[in-house]
Amino acid sequence: MDVRAQVSMVFHLDKCIGCHTCSVACKNIWTDRKGAEYMWWNNVETKPGTGYPTLWEDQEKYKGGWERQNGDLRLKLQNRAGGLANLFHNPHLPTIDDYYEPWTYRYGDLFTAPEGDDQPTARPISMIDGEPVDIEAGPNWDDDLSGSPIYAKNDPNFESITDEERRQLFELERLVFFYLPRICNHCVNPGCVAACPAGAIYKRGEDGIVLTSQEKCRAWRMCISGCPYKKVYFNWATGKSEKCILCYPRLETGQAPACFHSCVGRIRYLGVLLYDAERIEAAAKVTDAQLVEAQRAMILDPFDADVRAGARANGIPDAMLDAAQKSPVYRFVKTYQLALPLHAEFRTLPMLFYVPPLLPVVGARENGAYRVAADFFSSLESARVPIRYMAKLFAAGNEAEVIAVYRRLIAVRAYKRAEAVGDIAPEAISEALAEAGITPDEAEAIYHLTSMATFDERFVIPPLAREVNIEATLDPFTHKPHAGFGFNQSLDRE
Amino acid sequence: MLDLLLFAVFPYVAVVLAVVVGMYRYFNARFSYSSYSSQFLETRALFWGSVPWHYGIIVILLAHLLAALFPDAWAALIAEPGRLYALELVGLALGLLALVGMALLIARRLYNARIRSVTSLLDWVLLAVLLAQVALGVWVALFYRWGSAWYLSSITPWLRSLTVLQPQIDAVVVLPLVVKLHALGGFVIIALFPFTRLVHLIVFPLAYLWRAPQVVIWNRRAGDRRRG
């Protein structure tokens, strides 16, 4: 057993209101600089939809993540020699146009325009070359489907659904969407790390945060392709790749990551998971249907004495171990098994987990009684997005995993409704609980965790060890754009 | 006197610059040790420029090096006319490939506004020198045939004399002007190397071939090691 610790996040998707506060908080702190304008380390996309960068889930296009080949695991992008051979031109690299060209406006023209018959205008200009641009796409152009179903129609996850399902899904009255906030998953088997020829990207043992060393990065840009989530970004001005740093400088001072801290829906939970590094390869190699379970099995019980001893032997501090016992993430992922990894089939073992959204209409009132629709899991009449679609997103296609989560969520809802409104027969409740495999106490605990948890219950991370000491004498404004990169000097080119 | 300066002194200046500045930059401004790829801003033209350029120039450069390092083996290689012809032909073809690639790369930088905005003055200098150097090389290959043979009796001894710190320039000063310029160009590039993005050459990530796929760093352990 090789015990490592991981700072891990859970997103409760039913609570996300798609306000983008998280994205803006992140941008203001980290990517508010030249070369990083187009980067959204945290982005929130509308699902079904094509996402950011466009069609990022389509690995035939971007070649991210791993694939199984004769029982072996290999990067979809390249073998080692192939990686070096493609250094001069990476055939699968997304370009800035797959994201969007950042722009601003020539505001000065408003003041300097000569007197005339027309109102002066501020033309949009590219933030890269300063030339006028015709804006064709921008951040969250497809937000809320932008009033058009075309974004949803092109969602790569729809491959598996039938034409009939597709037709029904896009009937206007049924059209439904939800939000998917995404940051780097701080994977246990990261594709970005494996693809980087320079070995510049690394995972920290104590907390599992994946970082790019700005000094070792040589702009070989394979990581951008290697990450199936497209969460490594290329800074076009400095020529270095950058990614979400899980706000480690904030974590070092005991503060929550900016996206977490600002989350209006309080959908996020941050806690410690312990996992067995020896099982990584095996867990990443199982068949698609087993992926979620294999990853869950890799996560260790923080109350187990052997696990604690192993963790101590690896130098994981006691504060971390205590946090692991109180971890809300552990309860979501392991105890109640409510949270699932995003696109497990990419086989990077992502360490961020999502509680899949129930979406409205899961039950109906009939003759004054509340009924959980019996055919909820098989019929489109009640499930507005096919389970198959959710399974493609959150369980590598294994519908049973998603159904199990939904059963538990529905049972908890029914249980609390019976308590508060009293219109559901007790037998129906015990039946629902039994089917979901939870006790009334557990239902109560899940209710509390999902709905009532306070900040301190949602954020259980001890202050972390320092990565780099920031000089106290440094001017904070000079330092701000470089913070998190460990530089005391300006990052201008050459 | 000028010949002495150019062929006996300047090479040392260039190499010392490359080593000293190169090391200084590595230890004090490692952030700047990069290839500064611009593929993210433009990928299609880059493919047609960068791939021919790199593969052409790498093979040509290796041939220049091998002929200087192992002249006997090289002489044996070209002893048979058939092999000599083949070598010259392949050399010329690769040279042209590199030339066309470089011309394309320069055109791309000139005409694409995005790429222009990430190009520094030194980039332009470097590109111009590289283009000139490859053009001179192709010129030599075309009009001063059998370079793979006469290289051994002129350039190799000169380079070898430089490495043992006893510069012998007799063999080079009598060469045609174009060849002399080409020889000099090589050292100009070496002198430019530490100041430009050319440094990416020595950080070519060969270790990728054998390193473990995952990289895990424990801060605490690294800290313990630092503290001893």
Ligand code: SF4
């Ligand atoms: S999600 Fe993060 S850790 Fe995982 S492959 Fe992408 S960049 Fe790397």
Ligand code: SF4
């Ligand atoms: S701040 Fe929270 S609720 Fe708002 S979009 Fe982000 S994750 Fe969703």
